[in-house]
Amino acid sequence: MPMNAGVRPTRIRYRIIALIFLITTLNYADRATFSIAGEAASGELGLSAIQTGFILSAFAWAYVLAQVPGGLLLDRFGTKRVYAAAIALWSVFTFSQGFVGLITGLSAAATLFALRFLVGLAEAPSFPGNSRLVAAWFPGPERGTATAIFNSAQYFSLVVFAPLMGWLAHDYGWRSVFWVMGGIGVVAAAMFLLYIHGPDRHPSINEGERAVIRDGGGLVTMEANSHEGPRFTWANVRPLLTSRMMLGIYLAQYCINVLTYFFVTWFPIYLVKERGLNILEAGIAAAAPAACGFVGGLAGGFASDLILKRSGSLDRARKIPFVAGMVLATMIVTCVWLEAEWLVIAAMSLAFFGKGVASLGWAIMADVAPKRLAGLSAGVFNMFGNTAGIVTPIVVGYIVGTTGSFDLALAYVALHCVITIIAMTVIVGPIRRLELPA
Secondary structure, three states: OOOOOOOOOOOHHHHHHHHHHHHHHHHHHHHOHHHHHHHHHHHHHOOOHHHHHHHHHHHHHHHHHOHHHHHHHHHHHOHHHHHHHHHHHHHHHHHHHHHOOOOOOOOHHHHHHHHHHHHHHHHOOHHHHHHHHHHHHOOHHHHHHHHHHHHOHHHHHHHHHHHHHHHHHHHHOHHHHHHHHHHHHHHHHHHHHHHOOOOOOOOOOOHHHHHHHHHOOOOOOOOOOHHHOOOOOHHHHHHHHHOHHHHHHHHHHHHHHHHHHHHHHHHHHHHHHOOOOOHHHHHHHOHHHHHHHHHHHHHHHHHHHHHHHHHOOHHHHHHHHHHHHHHHHHHHHHHHOOOOHHHHHHHHHHHHHHHHHOOOHHHHHHHHOOHHHHHHHHHHHHHHHHOHHHHHHHHHHHHHHHHOOOHHHHHHHHHHHHHHHHHHHHHOOOOOOOOOOO
């Protein structure tokens, strides 16, 4: 009889995903700080729309460039040390943005670009780290839901923090946004160090839960074997860049992130400039689409795992919610013709509910990544996806700066929703784990 027979499994993995959710909530809130504080900061510091677009894109430049190195660091040194250091660093750089303009002789635009660049550099290991933790802690039939939980934090962060940051900027000035968010991050880094462990070494897990995870395909010993992770070679990267399935997934993630980055960069500014809201009203209004995205994210993950359990088809389980969600996301273009503010918020809410349902990219990566290259695979995936964070703020900045309107910007976002559907249905093919050559 197995040693774990009759042992009631613990549920430590649910505590782990709850903490990952909280950390990711802060992660996205720190990305959005300048979106909330940007209108007031731009007015005080004399920044143009085009300069604002470049500042909003600075995060993604570094975030994209550091994805592959970040993934390799995770594979080599383990999630706990690398991720905790990342949280502490990005919080310090967020805090520092509150001092821009107080030191004479420094260009405000250049300093803000540099500090947001450093935030992006520090945050690079975050989502590959999340993916590694889910792959280690969750069996296959639970990964869709687990991934949806941490991925939905991007919406929940604005539900919680957009009103808070809007209130801080309105009552205490835009600098207070950066100081408060940076301080919260330092506390979060300490929490991560204290509570995150691999399933093979967590002090509270029992053998019953380890067996559930292991038997379901969870990579229980991933963290213990981190020091055996492969070094960077083009031979390791080549299979990821020559697989049609992987390239289709990368393209889909890029396009879906066009919508993400419009929301976390230009959307609050759109509400102020195009719709006439003040900064406090914009912070509150941004919470409604974010809440719908959060609900959609949980619904998409739950639906995906339910389809997998009932049909046994991983391909159907991941693609059906994805396509259905992105069809709803194209509704963002209707804001071009809507006049009433409440209708605009309703259309945005529907679009972000659909985008949340479709946010299964990280679950798909946990399904397809080669076992010994989990961090590197996630890094390459996130690098392609977050290139949208470089392009989207700059393109929208030029559109708004040259046309004086957001209409073409909304059409640009909707077009990428359509391309996302094509990538997932036509290019990807059957979803399966990529096997490396011997």
